[in-house]
Amino acid sequence: MIYHEVLVVGGGLAGLRAAIEAHDAGCEVAVLSRVHPVRSHSVAAQGGINAALGNHEKAQDDSPERHAFDTIKGSDYLADQDAVEILTSEAPVCIYEMEHWGCPFSRTADGRIAQRPFGGAGYPRTCYAADKTGHALLHTMYEQTLKRRIRVYEEWQVVSLAVEDGRCYGVVALDLRTGALEAVGAGAVIFATGGGGRIYGNSTNNIINTGSGMAVAYMAGVPLKDMEFIQFHPTSLFGNNVLMTEGARGEGGYLRNALGERFMEKYAPQAMELAPRDITARAIQTEINEGRGFPGGYVHLDLTHLGAERIMERLPAIRDIAINFTGVDPIYEPIPIQPGQHYFMGGIDTDSTGATEVAGFYAAGECACVSVHGANRLGGNSLLETIVFGRIAGRHAAGYVKGEGGEAARSGLAKVMARVLGETEKKVLRVLEADGPEDPADLRDELRETMFRTVGLFRDEKTMTAGLEKVHELRERYPRMGLRHRGRRYNLDWARNLELEGMILVAEAIAAGALARRESRGSHFRTDARERDDESFLKHTIARLTGDGPRLEYRPVTITRWEPKARTY
Amino acid sequence: MAKLDIERIRLKVYRFDPETDREARIDTHDVPYVDGMTVLDALFHVLEKIDGSLAFRFSCREGICGACAMFINGSYRLACETQVARVLREGHRELHVMPLPHLPVIKDLVVDMTRFWQNYEAIAPWIVTRTADPEKERLQSPAQRKLIDEYVGCILCGSCFSSCPSVWTGREYLGPNAMMKTYRWVVDSRDDAAVERLGRAGNEKGAWRCHTIFNCTEACPKKINQTSAIQGLKRRTVAAMLRGAR
Numbered sequence: 001m002i003y004h005e006v007l008v009v010g011g012g013l014a015g016l017r018a019a020i021e022a023h024d025a026g027c028e029v030a031v032l033s034r035v036h037p038v039r040s041h042s043v044a045a046q047g048g049i050n051a052a053l054g055n056h057e058k059a060q061d062d063s064p065e066r067h068a069f070d071t072i073k074g075s076d077y078l079a080d081q082d083a084v085e086i087l088t089s090e091a092p093v094c095i096y097e098m099e100h101w102g103c104p105f106s107r108t109a110d111g112r113i114a115q116r117p118f119g120g121a122g123y124p125r126t127c128y129a130a131d132k133t134g135h136a137l138l139h140t141m142y143e144q145t146l147k148r149r150i151r152v153y154e155e156w157q158v159v160s161l162a163v164e165d166g167r168c169y170g171v172v173a174l175d176l177r178t179g180a181l182e183a184v185g186a187g188a189v190i191f192a193t194g195g196g197g198r199i200y201g202n203s204t205n206n207i208i209n210t211g212s213g214m215a216v217a218y219m220a221g222v223p224l225k226d227m228e229f230i231q232f233h234p235t236s237l238f239g240n241n242v243l244m245t246e247g248a249r250g251e252g253g254y255l256r257n258a259l260g261e262r263f264m265e266k267y268a269p270q271a272m273e274l275a276p277r278d279i280t281a282r283a284i285q286t287e288i289n290e291g292r293g294f295p296g297g298y299v300h301l302d303l304t305h306l307g308a309e310r311i312m313e314r315l316p317a318i319r320d321i322a323i324n325f326t327g328v329d330p331i332y333e334p335i336p337i338q339p340g341q342h343y344f345m346g347g348i349d350t351d352s353t354g355a356t357e358v359a360g361f362y363a364a365g366e367c368a369c370v371s372v373h374g375a376n377r378l379g380g381n382s383l384l385e386t387i388v389f390g391r392i393a394g395r396h397a398a399g400y401v402k403g404e405g406g407e408a409a410r411s412g413l414a415k416v417m418a419r420v421l422g423e424t425e426k427k428v429l430r431v432l433e434a435d436g437p438e439d440p441a442d443l444r445d446e447l448r449e450t451m452f453r454t455v456g457l458f459r460d461e462k463t464m465t466a467g468l469e470k471v472h473e474l475r476e477r478y479p480r481m482g483l484r485h486r487g488r489r490y491n492l493d494w495a496r497n498l499e500l501e502g503m504i505l506v507a508e509a510i511a512a513g514a515l516a517r518r519e520s521r522g523s524h525f526r527t528d529a530r531e532r533d534d535e536s537f538l539k540h541t542i543a544r545l546t547g548d549g550p551r552l553e554y555r556p557v558t559i560t561r562w563e564p565k566a567r568t569y
Numbered sequence: 570m571a572k573l574d575i576e577r578i579r580l581k582v583y584r585f586d587p588e589t590d591r592e593a594r595i596d597t598h599d600v601p602y603v604d605g606m607t608v609l610d611a612l613f614h615v616l617e618k619i620d621g622s623l624a625f626r627f628s629c630r631e632g633i634c635g636a637c638a639m640f641i642n643g644s645y646r647l648a649c650e651t652q653v654a655r656v657l658r659e660g661h662r663e664l665h666v667m668p669l670p671h672l673p674v675i676k677d678l679v680v681d682m683t684r685f686w687q688n689y690e691a692i693a694p695w696i697v698t699r700t701a702d703p704e705k706e707r708l709q710s711p712a713q714r715k716l717i718d719e720y721v722g723c724i725l726c727g728s729c730f731s732s733c734p735s736v737w738t739g740r741e742y743l744g745p746n747a748m749m750k751t752y753r754w755v756v757d758s759r760d761d762a763a764v765e766r767l768g769r770a771g772n773e774k775g776a777w778r779c780h781t782i783f784n785c786t787e788a789c790p791k792k793i794n795q796t797s798a799i800q801g802l803k804r805r806t807v808a809a810m811l812r813g814a815r
Contacts, residue, residue, distance in 0.1 A: 035626075035636060036682075036686075038634065038724070039634040039635065040628070040634075041628070041629070043629060043724075044629045044631060053705075096702075096705055096706055099706040100698075100703075100707065101695070102695065102696030102757070102759065102760070104714065104717055104718075104721040105706075106711075106714065107709055107710065107711045107713075107714045108711075109710075109711065111708030111710045111711075112705075112706055112708065129721075132633070135633055135724070139721070139723075143694050143695035144695060146690050146694065206628045206629040206630060206634065207629075207630055208627075208628050239605050240630075242630070242631045317633065320632070321631055324650045325605065325650070325652070326605075483621060484620065484621025485620070485622040487586075489586065489588060489624075489676055490675060490676040490677075490679055491621070492621070492623070492624060493616065493622070
């Protein structure tokens with residue numbers, strides 16, 4: 001059996017940062033990823049990463065405290081404030097470290113890291129590399145893992161987490177190329193498997209963001225937290241929902257409806273286009289729903305006044321994307337955009353060290369919920385979370401392996417892994433041999449359509465109840481599906497439909513959490529309960545998987561310095 | 570994007586499983602056409618509705634992750650950002666989708682990139698500095714940053730490597746990507762290892778194996794002029810040798 005002291009699952013920013021930290025702490029580390037690391041979704045992040053560096057002329061008196069306040073207000077007070085303070089105070093250190101590692105940030109005239117304004121932020125504090133910041137960071141991080149010769153299992157998909165008596169022993173994974181199922185034991189496991197955007201239709205996310213890590217943890221008994229909080233990005237390309245960065249508005253872009261109006265003045269008269277994403281996305285959808293959008297359902301992101309030079313220098317990638325996919329050159333014409341599912345604020349329930357309630361099992365990045373984003377994440381804070389909490393999780397996992405965890409976990413290792421491998425083998429073969437009448441592609445499409453329509457930007461009891469019923473129906477139909485191909489080698493039909501079960505279970509947790517939360521907070525907006533209700537719902541939702549679906553519990557929010565106030569922009 | 574008045578598009582796709590097939594074949598599928606459809610969309614239609622055994626790589630579907638570089642109607646392209654309509658406008662009547670040429674096939678459109686990754690690693694593609702890290706950032710002027718701008722846009726898709734005749738014939742050649750990335754570090758104002766980097770690249774395994782055929786530059790979906798970077802490496806290698814000789 002394969003064994004690693006620290007096993008990181010996921011090769012994006014959080015995973016690689018965790019692996020580097022555990023390696024530098026003296027552990028033997030491997031990364032297991034379903035794609036080559038540079039193909040991970042971090043690469044698609046565009047606009048930037050927040051840190052109170054004060055490099056912008058208008059940000060001289062910015063500080064981690066102000067960054068924390070903006071983040072907490074942005075979260076609609078659901079973020080744990082102690083965790084947010086870690087996020088924002090570690091931010092400058094982590095950004096400078098990435099720069100020292102060679103990250104090609106854009107620069108100010110005097111050679112410092114350039115920063116731009118972003119939504120919901122009091123100062124221009126979003127560091128960027130043109131509009132390819134995730135790409136710049138991920139390639140830099142990958143270079144550092146190469147330098148350390150950290151082993152990567154490429155194109156391996158985790159199917160099960162091995163847990164017994166509250167302790168994690170490793171994972172069972174499918175090697176896509178051979179089709180073999182392998183037990184991988186570990187002193188500690190860190191999940192950095194990203195979000196589950198593809199559980200939704202109209203998603204900006206890459207195709208592999210199926211929430212599989214969240215689902216695997218959930219199925220192993222680890223609870224998920226705050227799953228009902230789904231971010232819809234205001235500006236995704238009309239038609240295929242490719243992201244059009246918030247940096248486009250940070251650079252001065254306007255949103256206009258079909259009447260040519262800058263409608264944000266009705267919704268956020270101070271912040272205008274740079275209101276937080278929940279408010280801006282709902283504003284756009286309201287314009288469309290009330291007939292002030294363009295036929296088909298979109299509005300315009302207008303950059304034409306910025307000029308060719310600024311667009312070519314600061315926003316070259318979204319220009320290419322707009323030209324490639326819609327034939328629109330943003331230098332001359334406004335870009336057709338609509339809100340698209342973008343981010344999971346919720347995820348695997350962790351504390352601020354990345355630890356879960358299972359000893360030796362950690363999570364970081366979008367798959368985790370620390371929580372630093374609460375009910376609505378600010379743009380530029382997700383990349384930041386990956387490197388700050390990837391690093392923290394790596395350090396704590398290493399500490400666990402070197403301390404109490406290591407030897408104790410190894411004593412029962414072989415037995416536990418053999419059991420979990422056997423169970424997982426049965427499960428994956430059941431899927432491979434499935435020959436029922438249901439087409440899994442239809443199940444996936446129906447799930448995605450249902451989630452966007454019923455647990456989307458605007459929610460209400462009746463629609464969500466119908467949505468949850470539909471998800472239950474899909475759960476019933478899943479075992480009756482039939483696969484088209486039964487070979488083991490590089491069988492995408494198998495690999496993708498294996499994780500469809502998890503997508504359905506995670507969708508159920510989202511819908512159940514949303515139904516139970518009878519208030520509006522951040523991204524969770526209910527037309528039948530339009531106000532925030534701190535009395536009843538200033539608390540985290542915890543979902544545990546049972547035989548009948550999720551069982552919900554609640555946990556208080558940590559408030560340190562900032563008492564909840566009304567949230568206006 | 571202009572609308573096309575067609576209902577279906579004919580897709581011819583390369584199929585080969587080296588463990589079971591004696592030779593490769595081309596499968597033909599007529600796929601329903603919708604406006605805005607990309608080559609990747611067409612492949613997914615085959616996978617999900619026609620033949621679940623088709624293997625291909627994918628991830629971001631927006632041209633930034635580099636997973637889906639393929640040889641499509643005679644050109645190196647990313648399947649995800651290649652509109653079917655554009656291929657047809659070029660005068661083609663059907664789609665021809667092949668794996669990256671000159672790389673071993675794992676299955677169908679999935680190729681073995683091991684040599685590409687090994688060569689990339691061989692050039693030590695990480696920053697090397699001789700001074701202690703400052704408390705804040707290392708300063709770099711916008712003009713200095715501009716020198717690396719083109720090269721840091723590389724998505725490591727392997728198109729250049731697959732297209733290079735010197736790679737096909739010279740097993741030892743590290744390839745255009747590795748050379749371009751070497752140059753990226755040589756011209757980065759923050760890096761202090763130019764001498765070692767030129768030493769690694771200024772030999773028959775490196776820059777001198779490039780015969781300025783420009784295939785890599787033509788193949789690059791991100792429009793990076795790799796040949797020009799390799800020429801830059803040659804100039805600097807010679808300059809360093811001359812300095813050494815004095």
